[in-house]
Amino acid sequence: MPERTKLLKVIILGESGVGKTSILERYVRHSFSQQYKATIGADFLSMDVIIDDKPVPLQIWDTAGQERYQSLGAAFYRGADGVLLVYDVTDARSFEGLDAWRQEFIVSANPRDPDTFPFVVLGNKIDLISRPRAVSQKKAQQWCLQKGGLTHFETSAADNINIDLAFETVARSAVKRGEEEEEFILPETVEINRKPAEEQCNC
Amino acid sequence: MMEEDEIVDGGDLGADGAVGDNSNAMDELTETMKKVNVNGVPYEPLADGEYDAIVLGTGLTECVISGILSVAGLKVLHADKNEYYGGQSASVSLEQLFDKFKESKVELPKDVYGSSRDYNIDLIPKFIIGNGDLVRLLLHCDVAKYLEFRVVEGSFVYSGSRPHKVPVTAREAMTSGLLGLWEKNRCRQFFSYVNGYNPDDPEAHEKKDLKKMTMRELFKYYALQAETIEFVGHALALYTDDTYLDKPAEVTVKKIQLYANSLLRFTKSPYLYPLYGLGELPQAFARLSAVHGGTFMLNTPIDEILYNGSEQAIGIKSDGKVATCKYIVAAPEYFREKSMPVAKVVRCYCILAEPPPHTRESGSCQIVIPAAQAKRQTDIYVLVLSADHKVTPGGRYVALVSTTVETDNPAVEIQFGLNLLGHIIDKVVTVDDVLAPRSSGNDDKVFLSRGYDATTHFQTTSADVFDLYKRIFGQNLEIQTKNASTEE
Ligand SMILES: Nc1nc2c(ncn2[C@@H]2O[C@H](COP(=O)(O)OP(=O)(O)OP(=O)(O)O)[C@@H](O)[C@H]2O)c(=O)[nH]1
Ligand SMILES: [Mg+2]
Numbered sequence: 252m253p254e255r256t257k258l259l260k261v262i263i264l265g266e267s268g269v270g271k272t273s274i275l276e277r278y279v280r281h282s283f284s285q286q287y288k289a290t291i292g293a294d295f296l297s298m299d300v301i302i303d304d305k306p307v308p309l310q311i312w313d314t315a316g317q318e319r320y321q322s323l324g325a326a327f328y329r330g331a332d333g334v335l336l337v338y339d340v341t342d343a344r345s346f347e348g349l350d351a352w353r354q355e356f357i358v359s360a361n362p363r364d365p366d367t368f369p370f371v372v373l374g375n376k377i378d379l380i381s382r383p384r385a386v387s388q389k390k391a392q393q394w395c396l397q398k399g400g401l402t403h404f405e406t407s408a409a410d411n412i413n414i415d416l417a418f419e420t421v422a423r424s425a426v427k428r429g430e431e432e433e434e435f436i437l438p439e440t441v442e443i444n445r446k447p448a449e450e451q452c453n454c
Numbered sequence: 455m456m457e458e459d460e461i462v463d464g465g466d467l468g469a470d471g472a473v474g475d476n477s478n479a480m481d482e483l484t485e486t487m488k489k490v491n492v493n494g495v496p497y498e499p500l501a502d503g504e505y506d507a508i509v510l511g512t513g514l515t516e517c518v519i520s521g522i523l524s525v526a527g528l529k530v531l532h533a534d535k536n537e538y539y540g541g542q543s544a545s546v547s548l549e550q551l552f553d554k555f556k557e558s559k560v561e562l563p564k565d566v567y568g569s570s571r572d573y574n575i576d577l578i579p580k581f582i583i584g585n586g587d588l589v590r591l592l593l594h595c596d597v598a599k600y601l602e603f604r605v606v607e608g609s610f611v612y613s614g615s616r617p618h619k620v621p622v623t624a625r626e627a628m629t630s631g632l633l634g635l636w637e638k639n640r641c642r643q644f645f646s647y648v649n650g651y652n653p654d655d656p657e658a659h660e661k662k663d664l665k666k667m668t669m670r671e672l673f674k675y676y677a678l679q680a681e682t683i684e685f686v687g688h689a690l691a692l693y694t695d696d697t698y699l700d701k702p703a704e705v706t707v708k709k710i711q712l713y714a715n716s717l718l719r720f721t722k723s724p725y726l727y728p729l730y731g732l733g734e735l736p737q738a739f740a741r742l743s744a745v746h747g748g749t750f751m752l753n754t755p756i757d758e759i760l761y762n763g764s765e766q767a768i769g770i771k772s773d774g775k776v777a778t779c780k781y782i783v784a785a786p787e788y789f790r791e792k793s794m795p796v797a798k799v800v801r802c803y804c805i806l807a808e809p810p811p812h813t814r815e816s817g818s819c820q821i822v823i824p825a826a827q828a829k830r831q832t833d834i835y836v837l838v839l840s841a842d843h844k845v846t847p848g849g850r851y852v853a854l855v856s857t858t859v860e861t862d863n864p865a866v867e868i869q870f871g872l873n874l875l876g877h878i879i880d881k882v883v884t885v886d887d888v889l890a891p892r893s894s895g896n897d898d899k900v901f902l903s904r905g906y907d908a909t910t911h912f913q914t915t916s917a918d919v920f921d922l923y924k925r926i927f928g929q930n931l932e933i934q935t936k937n938a939s940t941e942e
Pocket of ligand 2: 271272313
């Protein structure tokens with residue numbers, strides 16, 4: 252059997268406006284826009300992350316408005332290998348929302364290892380130092396510890412701080428988790444637009 | 455989230471617009487500006503307040519339409535009273551299934567059932583024909599990328615005393631126990647004719663006009679026996695009863711070709727099924743709709759439908775808030791008074807520890823019991839699925855036995871199917887009306903989909919999507935699929 256690098260599905264969750272799309276844009280397209288446009292028209296972006304000199308294909312899912320009324324649905328979460336939980340360091344409410352997002356993910360995605368599942372917590376917009384911080388680093392770290400020692404970074408999509416690190420970290424934990432799961436069998440799936448099999452002689 | 459700030463007073467605004475008197479004039483002004491006016495009455499807006507179309511219910515048909523509307527640039531609000539996607543076509547955990555259909559709460563010990571949450575049981579299970587209309591819709595809308603499919607391993611037909619594998623190649627047919635009963639040569643000739651038939655090529659008609667000739671006559675021409683006809687009509691052309699026999703043969707010939715073409719693509723059987731259950735399908739189309747700007751609200755009970763003076767729907771009210779629209783598209787259960795039952799379907803969900811006997815250990819299969827075999831008017835269907843498609847925990851199988859109700863005692867009608875399953879760990883039975891819209895929707899601007907019938911494939915559901923589209927837009931939905939053969 253040829254070795255098959257599994258595609259890793261990473262999803263970005265968090266309240267509206269915390270910078271989920273900006274983080275994704277920064278990582279995949281190396282760009283940033285000040286202008287806020289609630290996400291519409293995005294689903295997932297694909298990108299290879301290099302881990303231990305090997306490219307690992309990532310499929311990164313952004314939300315597309317269904318989260319506005321908590322209506323993402325189980326299929327969106329399905330099969331995720333890692334989650335970035337994002338809040339805005341200048342917005343306390345966005346931090347308080349994390350617990351609900353984590354809970355919703357666990358209930359809907361039904362991962363077999365909810366306590367050790369790769370969540371990486373990102374306090375975004377750390378460049379906005381002129382504004383008073385609403386969430387201290389300590390407070391965030393405490394919460395991460397409570398939830399079983401989740402990794403925590405403070406990031407800035409604007410100034411490109413810790414963005415690559417965030418994706419590498421979540422990908423690394425996801426790869427590790429995949430290796431530990433011995434009984435993991437990929438079912439043989441098919442492409443629905445595949446060509447008809449060679450016309451066989453049925454005589 | 456943002457909505458919470460906007461709620462000024464919890465109470466409904468009455469017809470005379472009784473606004474609280476404590477707020478200052480400026481606040482009041484901004485508040486009224488945000489309101490939605492319906493028939494001269496201002497309401498708090500539901501979501502953005504104004505939409506082109508409102509879709510109610512997140513069953514497959516509604517979600518496909520929602521996706522198509524959003525892609526066309528229309529502003530869509532899509533709501534469901536349930537807190538999950540799928541409505542009638544949702545997939546549920548074992549606990550949810552039993553809660554829904556068993557009289558009292560049952561314990562589900564893990565050693566017997568496995569983990570309840572590893573089940574994704576379709577309330578209405580069906581298989582997808584590999585070359586059928588639903589696949590064309592999935593490709594047309596480019597939502598296949600959100601889904602993973604696996605081929606269904608086996609297709610069986612009941613004949614004599616047990617299920618027989620439906621032959622997938624001519625050679626298999628010649629050695630099949632099923633065909634032992636057949637006049638092999640005639641059968642071969644029949645299939646060779648069907649295979650070569652092309653409506654546009656009179657050469658291939660061999661002087662038979664299939665637009666006039668009935669299927670009964672075509673069978674007679676090849677002198678096929680009753681068992682063969684039963685097999686061809688029900689296991690290949692997928693008819694649920696025998697009324698097709700007296701209709702023009704061309705339709706049936708095309709159905710047999712569809713089966714054969716689907717087989718050519720997927721070799722083991724012509725059927726596909728998505729990992730994690732059919733509930734994934736509506737969600738894929740919902741995502742398409744959301745990606746194109748559709749607003750989704752689950753857990754949103756509808757208090758009232760709002761109509762204008764000419765009895766046309768112009769909006770909905772939920773929790774006192776209102777959204778307006780040019781028309782509503784909905785599942786029939788949202789408008790019981792505008793729909794009517796056209797049939798009853800009995801379904802029995804069974805949990806098994808092993809695949810049914812004579813199905814060659816298939817992790818997924820269909821068994822068709824042709825009506826005549828069970829001395830009925832309509833066929834009985836058995837669908838079996840397992841952890842292969844991630845719908846059960848390892849070592850457990852779910853079998854669904856279903857048929858169109860013909861008597862006052864539906865539970866007895868499915869017994870024939872249950873007898874094929876071997877040991878059944880547990881089961882639940884339900885009887886549902888299949889609802890259909892009473893009118894086209896053009897007069898009242900309420901376009902209803904149809905309920906899901908007893909067939910075990912999506913051809914009728916896809917037909918409903920096309921029909922609904924035509925009723926809304928007055929023209930046919932043109933499907934463009936990136937043709938597989940044009941790739942690379
Ligand atoms: N200063 C600063 N602004 C940021 C940063 N990240 C995002 N923003 C801004 O915050 C606003 C919201 O960012 P988005 O990335 O659209 O937020 P989102 O979480 O995707 O929002 P939704 O799509 O509505 O859920 C935009 O105006 C961004 O320019 C950051 O690191 N620093
Ligand atoms: Mg966004």
